[in-house]
Amino acid sequence: MNARVGALFGKRPQMLAGNNLRALAGPILICMILGMMILPLPPFLLDLLFTFNIALSVMVLLVSMYTMKPLDFAAFPSVLLFSTLLRLSLNVASTRIVLLEGHTGPDAAGQVIESFGHFLVGGNFAVGIVVFVILMIINFMVITKGAGRIAEVSARFTLDAMPGKQMAIDADLNAGLINEDQARKRRLQVSQEAEFYGSMDGASKFVRGDAIAGLIIMVINIIGGLIVGVVQHDMSFAAAGKNYTLLTIGDGLVAQIPSLVISTAAGVIVSRVATDEDIGTQLTGQLFTNPRVLMITGSILVLMGLIPNMPHFAFLLLGGGAIQLSRMMKKREEAKQASSALVDVAPAAAAPVESNEASWDDVTLIDAxxxxxxxxxxxxxxxxxxxxxxxxxxxxxxxxxxxxxxxxxxxxxxxxxxxxxxxxxxxxxxxxxxxxxxxxxxxxxxxxxxxxxxxxxxxxxxxxxxxxxxxxxxxxxxxxxxxxxxxxxxxxxxxxxxxxxxxxxxxELLGRQEVQALITRTGKDAPSLVEDLVPKTLSLTTLQKVLQNLLEEGVPIRDMRTILESLSEHAVKLTDAHDLTAAVRLALGRAITQQWYPGNGDMQVMGLDSGLERVLSQALSTSANPGLEPGLAHTLLTETQKAIMRQQNAGLPPVLLVQHALRAMLARFLRRSLPQLKVLSYAEVPDTRTIKVANLIGG
Missing domain, CATH: 3.40.30.60 (FHIPEP family, domain 1)
Structure with missing residues (x-):
C-alpha cells in the first residue's frame, strides 16, 4: 500500500514538471524572437533556427491536413502569429549578418542560406529574384487573399448563426435531450467556433503583411549590401552585387517557402467542410470514386496524346492509367452488386413494390x-x-x-x-x-x-x-x-x-410515468411502506386516480408518506378511488387547512344554511351519485357566487365548510363553474382551530 502511494506521489511531480514545461513554451518562443531581433547570432545558430522554421511550417501543414474540424486545431491563429514573428525576426538576424559579413563570401550567413541561394536558383541572382517574386505573388495574391476571404465570410456567417444555435441548445436542454453539462459544452463549442473564425479573419492579415515585409526587406538588403560592399569594403560593383544579391535571395527564399507552407495550411483549415474524415481521405474518397469520371478523363488525355507534336508518352501513360483504374473500379462494383444480389435473392422476391414503407419512426408523439x-x-x-x-x-x-x-x-x-x-x-x-x-x-x-x-x-x-x-x-x-x-x-x-x-x-400532467417516478423516489426513504402497498394492496392505476383527485381539488401531494400510510390503512376495505381520496383528505386535514388559513387564528369560512344543508343531505341519501333538481342547482350556484363575492370583498379566502358526507358532491358540482372555490369538511379541520362562519349560502 505504501509503495503504491509513494509511486502515485512520485509521478505527480513529474506530471507537474511536464505541464510546467509545456506552459513555458510560449514565453520561451517570445524570448527567442526578441533575442533574434536584438542579439547578433552566429551562422551555425542561424542554420538551426532556419531549419526549425521549415520543420515547424511542415508540421503545421500536416496537422491541418489531418484535423477533422477547424476546432481540432483551435491554436492555429496563435501559431500563425508566432510563426510570422519568427520568420521576421530571422530576417532581421540574417540581414544583420549578411550586411556585416557578406563581403567574405556566399557562406557568410550560414549554409542554409547559401544552399537556397546556390542550389535552388543555380547561383543566378536574376533567376532568384524572379522565383522570389513569383513565390510572393502566389502567397500574397492567391493563397492568403483567398483564405482571408473565406475566413471573413465564415466569421460573419458563424456570428449570424450563433443565436439560432444557442436556441437549439436551449430547446434540446428543455426537451430533456441533453443535460446541463452537455449543453454547457455545446455552448462553449459554439462560442469557440465563432472566436476561431474571427481570429482567423484577423490572423490572415499577418501573412499578407509578412509577404509585403519580405519584398521590402529584399530590396533594402540588396541596396544596403551594395552600399556596404562598395563603400566600406572597397568591392567592385559587380562583386558586391553578386555576393549580397545571392545572400539576400537565399535569405528571402528560406523565409518565404515556410511562409507559403503556413499560408497553405491556413487555406486548408478555413476552406474545408467539417466531417468525420481528414482532408486527404475527403479528397481521395470524393475525387476517385466515380469510374465514369476517370474513364472520360483518361479518354481525353489519350486523344490529346495522339495529336502530332504532343508529348505522347506523358499523355498516353496518364490517360491509359486513368482508363485502367476506371475499369478496375467498375469490375469491383459489379462483383459487389452480384454478391449482394445472391445474398438478398429470397427477400427481394417477397419484397413489396413500395420502397418507402411506413415505420414507427413516422409516428410523432404529442408533447405533454x-x-x-x-x-x-x-x-x-x-x-x-x-x-x-x-x-x-x-x-x-x-x-x-x-x-x-x-x-x-x-x-x-x-x-x-x-x-x-x-x-x-x-x-x-x-x-x-x-x-x-x-x-x-x-x-x-x-x-x-x-x-x-x-x-x-x-x-x-x-x-x-x-x-x-x-x-x-x-x-x-x-x-x-x-x-x-x-x-x-x-x-x-x-x-x-x-x-x-x-x-x-x-x-392531467400527473401520468403513470410520473406516479412511478414518485413511488420510486418515496421508496428511497420508506421502502417497506411502498413495497407493502404498491402493487400488493393497491394498483398503480388506483393510486394515480387518487393523486389526480387530490390535485384537481388543489391539494398538493408533497406529503407522500402520509398519503401512502392512509391508503395502506383504508385500501383493504375501500376500493373506490373517490372513497380513498376522501380518507386521504382526512389524513391531510391539517395541511389542507394550513394551505388556506396559515397560523392558528380563527377560520372565517362560508357555510350552508341549515335548510339547504338538509335538502342536500336528503338528495344524497336517495342515491350514491345524486343529481340535483335544476331549480335547486341554479339557486345553489347563484347563492354561492354571491357569498364568494362577499367573502373576497372582505379579504377572506373563498372556502366553503360543510359536512363530510356532502363535501365530495358539492366539490364536484361547484368546481366547474367556480374553480376558485375550495370545499372543506368539518372532519378535515383540526380540533385546535376555531371556526367562524362569515358568510352563509342560502340564508
Missing amino acids: LGLEVGYRLIPLVDKNADGELLKRIKSIRKKFAQEIGFLPPVIHIRDNLELRPNAYRIALKGVEVGVGEAFPGQWLAINPGQVTAAIPGTPTQDPAFGLPAVWIDTNLREQAQVYGYTVVDSSTVVATHLNHLVVQHAA
Missing part, C-alpha cells in the same frame, strides 16, 4: 406541455438577446415540484410563424389551453382594483387571471407603480400565465 411563440418573441427564449424566459421556465418547473409534489413534464418551446408576431400559445397534450400576447421592450401594468389614476397605453387583460391591464412604455414604469399598478415585464407575463396553467392542470 408545449409553448409556441411568434417571431417577435424569439428574443425572450434567446439568452444572447438577454431573454430570461428560459430561466423562468426552469424556475417554474422547480417551484412546481417543490410546492405540488412531483416533477412536471419538460416544456417544449417552438417558434410558430402562423401565430401573430407578438402572440404565444400554450398547449397541453397538443390541445390549446391558453393564448396571449407579449410585447418585448414594454411593460404590463396590471390594475389590481385599487389604482389612483389611469395611465396611457394599450388596454388589454392579464392573460393569467383576466385582470384589466395596460401595455406601457419603459419610461412610464415608475409612474404606473406610483398609481398603484402592478408592473411586470413581458417574460414575466408569459411565465406567470404558463405557471398558472401548469398548476391548474396539474392533475
Whole structure:
C-alpha cells in the first residue's frame, strides 16, 4: 500500500514538471524572437533556427491536413502569429549578418542560406529574384487573399448563426435531450467556433503583411549590401552585387517557402467542410470514386496524346492509367452488386413494390406541455438577446415540484410563424389551453382594483387571471407603480400565465410515468411502506386516480408518506378511488387547512344554511351519485357566487365548510363553474382551530 502511494506521489511531480514545461513554451518562443531581433547570432545558430522554421511550417501543414474540424486545431491563429514573428525576426538576424559579413563570401550567413541561394536558383541572382517574386505573388495574391476571404465570410456567417444555435441548445436542454453539462459544452463549442473564425479573419492579415515585409526587406538588403560592399569594403560593383544579391535571395527564399507552407495550411483549415474524415481521405474518397469520371478523363488525355507534336508518352501513360483504374473500379462494383444480389435473392422476391414503407419512426408523439411563440418573441427564449424566459421556465418547473409534489413534464418551446408576431400559445397534450400576447421592450401594468389614476397605453387583460391591464412604455414604469399598478415585464407575463396553467392542470400532467417516478423516489426513504402497498394492496392505476383527485381539488401531494400510510390503512376495505381520496383528505386535514388559513387564528369560512344543508343531505341519501333538481342547482350556484363575492370583498379566502358526507358532491358540482372555490369538511379541520362562519349560502 505504501509503495503504491509513494509511486502515485512520485509521478505527480513529474506530471507537474511536464505541464510546467509545456506552459513555458510560449514565453520561451517570445524570448527567442526578441533575442533574434536584438542579439547578433552566429551562422551555425542561424542554420538551426532556419531549419526549425521549415520543420515547424511542415508540421503545421500536416496537422491541418489531418484535423477533422477547424476546432481540432483551435491554436492555429496563435501559431500563425508566432510563426510570422519568427520568420521576421530571422530576417532581421540574417540581414544583420549578411550586411556585416557578406563581403567574405556566399557562406557568410550560414549554409542554409547559401544552399537556397546556390542550389535552388543555380547561383543566378536574376533567376532568384524572379522565383522570389513569383513565390510572393502566389502567397500574397492567391493563397492568403483567398483564405482571408473565406475566413471573413465564415466569421460573419458563424456570428449570424450563433443565436439560432444557442436556441437549439436551449430547446434540446428543455426537451430533456441533453443535460446541463452537455449543453454547457455545446455552448462553449459554439462560442469557440465563432472566436476561431474571427481570429482567423484577423490572423490572415499577418501573412499578407509578412509577404509585403519580405519584398521590402529584399530590396533594402540588396541596396544596403551594395552600399556596404562598395563603400566600406572597397568591392567592385559587380562583386558586391553578386555576393549580397545571392545572400539576400537565399535569405528571402528560406523565409518565404515556410511562409507559403503556413499560408497553405491556413487555406486548408478555413476552406474545408467539417466531417468525420481528414482532408486527404475527403479528397481521395470524393475525387476517385466515380469510374465514369476517370474513364472520360483518361479518354481525353489519350486523344490529346495522339495529336502530332504532343508529348505522347506523358499523355498516353496518364490517360491509359486513368482508363485502367476506371475499369478496375467498375469490375469491383459489379462483383459487389452480384454478391449482394445472391445474398438478398429470397427477400427481394417477397419484397413489396413500395420502397418507402411506413415505420414507427413516422409516428410523432404529442408533447405533454408545449409553448409556441411568434417571431417577435424569439428574443425572450434567446439568452444572447438577454431573454430570461428560459430561466423562468426552469424556475417554474422547480417551484412546481417543490410546492405540488412531483416533477412536471419538460416544456417544449417552438417558434410558430402562423401565430401573430407578438402572440404565444400554450398547449397541453397538443390541445390549446391558453393564448396571449407579449410585447418585448414594454411593460404590463396590471390594475389590481385599487389604482389612483389611469395611465396611457394599450388596454388589454392579464392573460393569467383576466385582470384589466395596460401595455406601457419603459419610461412610464415608475409612474404606473406610483398609481398603484402592478408592473411586470413581458417574460414575466408569459411565465406567470404558463405557471398558472401548469398548476391548474396539474392533475392531467400527473401520468403513470410520473406516479412511478414518485413511488420510486418515496421508496428511497420508506421502502417497506411502498413495497407493502404498491402493487400488493393497491394498483398503480388506483393510486394515480387518487393523486389526480387530490390535485384537481388543489391539494398538493408533497406529503407522500402520509398519503401512502392512509391508503395502506383504508385500501383493504375501500376500493373506490373517490372513497380513498376522501380518507386521504382526512389524513391531510391539517395541511389542507394550513394551505388556506396559515397560523392558528380563527377560520372565517362560508357555510350552508341549515335548510339547504338538509335538502342536500336528503338528495344524497336517495342515491350514491345524486343529481340535483335544476331549480335547486341554479339557486345553489347563484347563492354561492354571491357569498364568494362577499367573502373576497372582505379579504377572506373563498372556502366553503360543510359536512363530510356532502363535501365530495358539492366539490364536484361547484368546481366547474367556480374553480376558485375550495370545499372543506368539518372532519378535515383540526380540533385546535376555531371556526367562524362569515358568510352563509342560502340564508
